[in-house]
Structure formats: structure tokens, C-alpha cells
Amino acid sequence: xxxxxxxxxxPFRTDALQRCLSxxxxxxxxxxxxxxxxxxxxxxxxxxxSGTDVSCFALAGDLIARSLTTAGTEIQQADxxxxxxxxxxxxxxxxxx
Amino acid sequence: xxxxxxxxxxPFRTDALQRCLSxxxxxxxxxxxxxxxxxxxxxxxxxxxSGTDVSCFALAGDLIARSLTTAGTEIQQADxxxxxxxxxxxxxxxxxx
Amino acid sequence: xxTLTFLARSGPYGSSKAKALLDMVLxxxxxxxxxxxxxxxxxVYQLLSDQDSAQLGAKNVSAALPALDLYGVDRIYLDTESLxxxxxxxxxxxxPAQPCNSDEIRSLIADSDMVFSL
Amino acid sequence: xxTLTFLARSGPYGSSKAKALLDMVLxxxxxxxxxxxxxxxxxVYQLLSDQDSAQLGAKNVSAALPALDLYGVDRIYLDTESLxxxxxxxxxxxxPAQPCNSDEIRSLIADSDMVFSL
Amino acid sequence: MIISLxxxxxxxxxxxxxxxxxxxxxxxxxxxxxxxxxxxxDGVHNAHALAVWPQDxxxxxAAWATLIRDHRLDAVVCVASALKRGVLNTDEAARYEKNAxxxxxxxxxxxxxxxxxxxxxxxxxxxxxx
Amino acid sequence: MIISLxxxxxxxxxxxxxxxxxxxxxxxxxxxxxxxxxxxxDGVHNAHALAVWPQDxxxxxAAWATLIRDHRLDAVVCVASALKRGVLNTDEAARYEKNAxxxxxxxxxxxxxxxxxxxxxxxxxxxxxx
Numbered sequence: 035x036x037x038x039x040x041x042x043x044x045p046f047r048t049d050a051l052q053r054c055l056s057x058x059x060x061x062x063x064x065x066x067x068x069x070x071x072x073x074x075x076x077x078x079x080x081x082x083x084s085g086t087d088v089s090c091f092a093l094a095g096d097l098i099a100r101s102l103t104t105a106g107t108e109i110q111q112a113d114x115x116x117x118x119x120x121x122x123x124x125x126x127x128x129x130x131x
Numbered sequence: 132x133x134x135x136x137x138x139x140x141x142p143f144r145t146d147a148l149q150r151c152l153s154x155x156x157x158x159x160x161x162x163x164x165x166x167x168x169x170x171x172x173x174x175x176x177x178x179x180x181s182g183t184d185v186s187c188f189a190l191a192g193d194l195i196a197r198s199l200t201t202a203g204t205e206i207q208q209a210d211x212x213x214x215x216x217x218x219x220x221x222x223x224x225x226x227x228x
Numbered sequence: 229x230x231t232l233t234f235l236a237r238s239g240p241y242g243s244s245k246a247k248a249l250l251d252m253v254l255x256x257x258x259x260x261x262x263x264x265x266x267x268x269x270x271x272v273y274q275l276l277s278d279q280d281s282a283q284l285g286a287k288n289v290s291a292a293l294p295a296l297d298l299y300g301v302d303r304i305y306l307d308t309e310s311l312x313x314x315x316x317x318x319x320x321x322x323x324p325a326q327p328c329n330s331d332e333i334r335s336l337i338a339d340s341d342m343v344f345s346l
Numbered sequence: 347x348x349t350l351t352f353l354a355r356s357g358p359y360g361s362s363k364a365k366a367l368l369d370m371v372l373x374x375x376x377x378x379x380x381x382x383x384x385x386x387x388x389x390v391y392q393l394l395s396d397q398d399s400a401q402l403g404a405k406n407v408s409a410a411l412p413a414l415d416l417y418g419v420d421r422i423y424l425d426t427e428s429l430x431x432x433x434x435x436x437x438x439x440x441x442p443a444q445p446c447n448s449d450e451i452r453s454l455i456a457d458s459d460m461v462f463s464l
Numbered sequence: 465m466i467i468s469l470x471x472x473x474x475x476x477x478x479x480x481x482x483x484x485x486x487x488x489x490x491x492x493x494x495x496x497x498x499x500x501x502x503x504x505x506d507g508v509h510n511a512h513a514l515a516v517w518p519q520d521x522x523x524x525x526a527a528w529a530t531l532i533r534d535h536r537l538d539a540v541v542c543v544a545s546a547l548k549r550g551v552l553n554t555d556e557a558a559r560y561e562k563n564a565x566x567x568x569x570x571x572x573x574x575x576x577x578x579x580x581x582x583x584x585x586x587x588x589x590x591x592x593x594x
Numbered sequence: 595m596i597i598s599l600x601x602x603x604x605x606x607x608x609x610x611x612x613x614x615x616x617x618x619x620x621x622x623x624x625x626x627x628x629x630x631x632x633x634x635x636d637g638v639h640n641a642h643a644l645a646v647w648p649q650d651x652x653x654x655x656a657a658w659a660t661l662i663r664d665h666r667l668d669a670v671v672c673v674a675s676a677l678k679r680g681v682l683n684t685d686e687a688a689r690y691e692k693n694a695x696x697x698x699x700x701x702x703x704x705x706x707x708x709x710x711x712x713x714x715x716x717x718x719x720x721x722x723x724x
Binding site: 046049 | 143144
Binding site for chain 6: 512515550552
């Protein structure tokens with residue numbers, strides 16, 4: 035029974051990712067969408083998820099639009115179908131604005 | 132020839148105040164409006180303006196609505212007429228979202 | 229009955245978010261769901277007493293808070309860290325709220341069927 | 347002729363702000379004003395090459411950037427600190443922009459009749 | 465699974481409406497049931513029948529209407545949000561003496577009770593554009 | 595002084611529209627000339643004629659219309675922003691075969707050229723609701 039954390043705002047301009055990282059629990063997952071994908075290379079995110087059982091995903095369409103990649107990170111790319119699957123696999127979700 | 136910096140977003144949730152403080156120059160003024168008034172007791176703001184010739188104002192209506200005061204700070208209260216006067220006294224203005 | 233958790237993260241008046249979340253809470257209360265209402269980040273400003281929004285021509289968002297109890301919404305929490313980061317004291321608050329930390333919020337969320345954050 | 351300065355602070359696609367500011371710049375250019383276009387904060391992402399927004403069903407915001415020169419918009423600046431904070435390199439950029447720091451931006455602002463930030 | 469969506473963002477202003485639309489289509493493609501789309505706050509602008517999109521952009525208002533009709537989805541706009549934003553059906557337009565309705569007919573106007581009902585009858589409720 | 599305002603925010607969603615209105619009134623009270631109000635992006639919703647406000651809230655749409663009429667202000671909504679958001683005058687409604695206009699008649703629809711013109715002819719241009 036875990037939570038999917040949906041982050042849609044830039045970590046450089048808002049507190050969305052910061053609040054997400056303070057609430058994420060073991061077994062939870064994070065998905066970066068829209069401007070949330072700007073966090074993809076952020077060290078505070080990488081450090082938070084590395085070696086834990088928190089998985090982190092980023093919407094591929096949002097990455098490609100912004101010319102970003104997950105190369106060299108532990109973040110996995112997700113398409114819309116995977117996003118739906120993640121919602122189903124977790125008991126609940128939180129959308130951070 | 133100086134600038135009026137208009138900050139309307141919370142310093143706890145956005146980078147608006149931070150960007151304002153990085154761009155404020157000697158002789159400029161800052162006015163906190165809307166959720167920007169949540170910065171009224173913030174030490175990084177107080178330290179930045181203390182002992183400089185940067186003046187800082189906060190819209191009284193926004194303070195009162197949020198049950199905040201400028202007591203113990205170097206921030207001056209402004210009403211709408213003072214806001215208009217500040218706009219006129221400065222060469223230009225920047226509204227930070 | 230479902231357990232619905234509400235994360236109030238926005239200050240009052242700057243946007244319609246505080247009011248929009250409160251309206252969701254009150255609607256869920258009418259349908260007698262189990263409600264957990266958590267004030268954190270700028271949401272703690274919603275709880276300050278002596279708000280007076282008359283000059284803004286806006287409704288006082290805090291006016292409805294005392295009625296939460298009548299609606300049976302009695303699981304109201306306040307993130308202590310958010311309060312402290314803003315230099316606020318719990319004696320300035322309009323309604324009682326149970327102080328909590330991130331650990332406790334995580335466990336409230338884990339117990340929830342659905343979570344709404346505004 | 348007036349000196350108009352534009353602070354592009356938003357990333358592309360997440361909101362309409364990047365496009366809205368660009369449209370203001372292009373309109374001012376048509377009227378042959380002196381334009382200073384400064385990319386800072388998440389605005390630096392607007393300049394990245396190889397943006398492909400087809401999957402989003404949205405227009406590529408960066409497609410219009412190479413045309414800025416034709417419109418006579420040649421005072422384009424890039425905040426180096428914003429670029430570094432995001433781990434980006436200037437060789438990833440689609441159009442040339444003059445690197446600048448906060449001191450230089452302050453002086454560009456001081457020379458402006460009006461400033462618009464989005 | 466049974467899924468409902470809450471959409472808070474206007475199309476054309478923030479990306480949230482587009483993300484929600486893509487998510488909804490993917491959920492249907494995966495065989496899930498969409499119990500309800502609930503449009504709240506600025507989200508009600510997705511149901512605005514008078515919006516005219518530029519020819520070189522994807523018309524999100526039309527895309528929602530098509531998706532809702534094709535899959536016979538239950539799409540509700542919050543009445544309080546809609547009135548304040550000028551999204552009215554024929555009844556509301558008549559009641560408030562406005563000269564026109566502006567609600568795209570594939571949407572219905574109702575209250576937050578429909579959102580609570582969606583919470584009760586869905587396995588998952590996902591929020592977009594907050 | 596000669597002042598123009600650019601309004602980016604919708605009323606009812608963010609406080610920016612209300613701040614702009616109060617500022618505009620204060621500027622007029624102080625004897626300044628308002629050259630133009632330019633409504634851009636979500637700001638065009640301030641000109642939406644179909645908005646219905648709750649009785650216990652200040653109707654910002656009506657307040658703008660009154661201020662504009664009383665002071666014969668030049669109020670322009672950006673055409674590109676307005677079309678996409680369903681704020682149409684009679685001409686635009688006819689052109690795009692929509693069944694109704696939704697622009698409050700005290701506002702005019704025009705392009706960003708009117709914003710540039712405001713910059714050229716004003717001493718100060720202030721942005722609200724960004």
C-alpha cells in the first residue's frame with residue numbers, strides 16, 4: 035500500500051519537489067511530469083532515491099520536448115501507458131503543484 | 132533612474148523574492164503584494180535591505196487580510212495610493228511571478 | 229466509507245486554492261467520509277486568527293474553519309516544521325490543530341484511499 | 347524609440363508564459379523598439395537545441411528563436427549562473443546568446459524604459 | 465480498474481489539461497474504466513464551447529469533446545467554478561439572464577457532490593494541473 | 595503621469611486582477627491618466643460577459659466594466675489570448691461560426707500592437723498577475 039508522487043512543477047522555481055521528497059516513504063514511487071522533468075539531473079533527487087526502494091520515473095514526452103535525457107541517472111522513462119500502470123500499482127497518488 | 136521590484140508570490144513556495152533580491156540595485160525599491168507579503172518577517176529580506184538605500188514596502192490590505200504586521204521590521208506599509216506613487220517615482224518596474 | 233486526506237499547502241487570498249480545497253473538504257464531510265485535513269507549507273497561514281480581507285473585497289477564508297467541527301471534520305493537523313519555518317506560533321491559530329511532523333504525515337497518507345493537495 | 351527589456355524566466359511547454367513573452371518581443375520588434383531579451387532561471391531551457399514537442403501536441407517554442415535575428419532582435423543575453431545551476435552547457439544552445447551575470451543584468455535593467463518578466 | 469480524473473487547469477495556459485487528456489486516452493486504451501472526469505476551478509475552461517484555437521495548434525477543447533463522445537464518458541464541470549468563469553449551460557444562462565450558453569454539450573454542470581461520488585466509486589482518483 | 599496596465603490573471607483564480615483594479619482606481623484618484631488597460635493571456639477572462647459571481651463576493655467582471663465605462667478607459671483584450679479562451683466579440687463569433695459573443699462590450703479586441711503602442715505612449719507600464 036504505497037503512494038505515487040506526481041511532480042509537475044520545476045524544482046528550481048517552486049517547492050513541489052522539495053515537499054514530495056519530504057513525504058516520500060519506502061516503497062513509494064515518484065513520477066516527474068510537465069515542468070517537473072526539469073529535476074531529472076538534480077543531485078538532491080538522485081541522492082534521495084539512490085540505494086532506496088523508491089523508484090523514480092519521468093514522462094518521456096515531456097523530456098523529449100525539453101531536450102532532456104535520463105542518461106546517467108537512476109530515473110526511468112515512462113510513457114502514458116506506464117503512467118497509468120503506476121497509478122494502478124499504488125494505493126493512492128499525490129499531485130504536487 | 133531606479134527600479135520598483137513588485138513581488139507577488141510567496142518566498143516559501145517560489146523563487147520570486149530570491150530573483151528580486153539578486154536583481155535589486157542601490158536606490159531601487161521593493162514592494163511586496165498579494166502572497167509576496169508572506170516575506171515580511173523573512174531574515175534574508177531584512178538583512179538584504181538593512182543599512183542600504185533599498186526601501187521595502189508591503190501593501191497594507193494584503194498584510195491585514197493575512198493577519199501579518201511589519202512590526203519589528205524595516206518594511207513600510209503602503210496603501211494603493213502609495214503603490215501608485217512608488218510606480219511614478221521609479222523609472223521602471225519589474226513584476227515577479 | 230473512504231479515507232480522504234487533504235494537504236492544504238497554499239496561503240489564503242493569493243489564489244483560490246485554499247478556498248477550493250476547503251470546499252472539497254466540506255463536500256466530503258457532507259457525505260460522511262473519513263477526512264484528514266493537514267495544513268502545511270503556506271497552508272499554515274490559513275489558520276491564523278484575525279484575518280481581515282474586507283479591503284481586498286474577498287471573503288474571509290478562515291471564517292468557515294470553526295464550522296469544520298460541526299461538519300464532523302475533527303482530524304485537523306498542522307505541520308510543525310512549516311509553522312516554525314515561517315516564524316509563527318501555534319497560539320496565533322484560530323482553531324486547534326494537532327501538531328505533527330513529516331513522519332506522522334507520511335503515515336496519515338499511507339492510511340488514505342485518496343489524497344488531494346492544493 | 348523605447349528600450350524594452352524582457353526577462354524570460356519560465357521553461358517552455360509547462361505553461362504558456364515562454365510563448366507569451368516571445369510574442370511580446372516579436373511585436374515590439376515589428377515596431378522597431380530597442381529590445382533586450384534576457385534568458386534566466388528556467389528561461390534558459392527555452393534556448394536548448396533539439397526540443398521536440400510533437401508528442402505533446404504543442405508547438406515547438408524554440409522554432410521561432412532563429413528568426414529573432416531577422417526581426418532585428420540581436421541583444422540576447424543568457425544568465426550564466428542560471429545555466430550552471432541547471433547543469434547545462436552553452437554548447438547545447440540553439441542560438442547564440444551573450445553570457446552575463448547579475449551585475450550586467452542590473453545595468454541592462456537600469457537602462458530600460460520598461461521591463462516585462464514572464 | 466475504475467479511475468476518475470480531476471482536472472484543475474485551463475487548456476492553453478498550463479500543460480495540465482493536455483497531460484490529463486493523454487492519461488485518459490491511455491487509461492481507456494489499457495482497458496480501464498473512466499468513471500468520471502471532474503473539471504474544477506480553471507479546469508472548467510476545457511468545457512468552453514466558444515474557444516477558437518489557432519490552426520497550427522492542437523485544439524484541446526475539441527479533443528476533450530471528441531474523447532468524451534467517442535467513449536460516452538461522464539464529464540462534469542463544477543457549477544461554482546463554471547458560473548464564476550462564464551461557462552454556462554442553457555438553464556444557467558436563462559436563470560442568470562445571460563444572452564448565451566457557453567458549455568460544450570458533451571459536458572454536464574453539477575456540484576462537488578459528483579466529485580465525492582467519484583471518490584466513492586473509483587479505485588483511483590488522479591488530479592491534474594494543480 | 596500617463597500609465598498603462600497589463601493584466602495577466604483571471605479574476606477568481608489569482609489575486610492579480612483585483613490588485614490591478616485597485617491600483618487603477620488609485621491611479622485615477624491621484625489624477626494620473628490611464629492610457630490603456632491591456633488584458634493578456636488569462637487576463638482576458640476579466641472581459642468575459644457571461645461570468646456569474648456569487649452574491650457574497652465582489653463581482654470583479656462587473657467592477658472592471660463599471661470602472662472602464664465611468665472613466666471612458668481604453669480596455670483592450672489580446673485577440674490571440676481571447677480566441678483560445680472563448681472570449682469573442684460579435685464579429686469574431688460570426689467569423690468562427692460560434693453561436694454567441696462573450697465579450698463584455700466595454701472592452702475591445704485587438705492585437706499585441708496595442709500593447710506596444712501603450713509602451714510608446716505611456717510613462718509607466720505596470721504588469722499584474724504574472
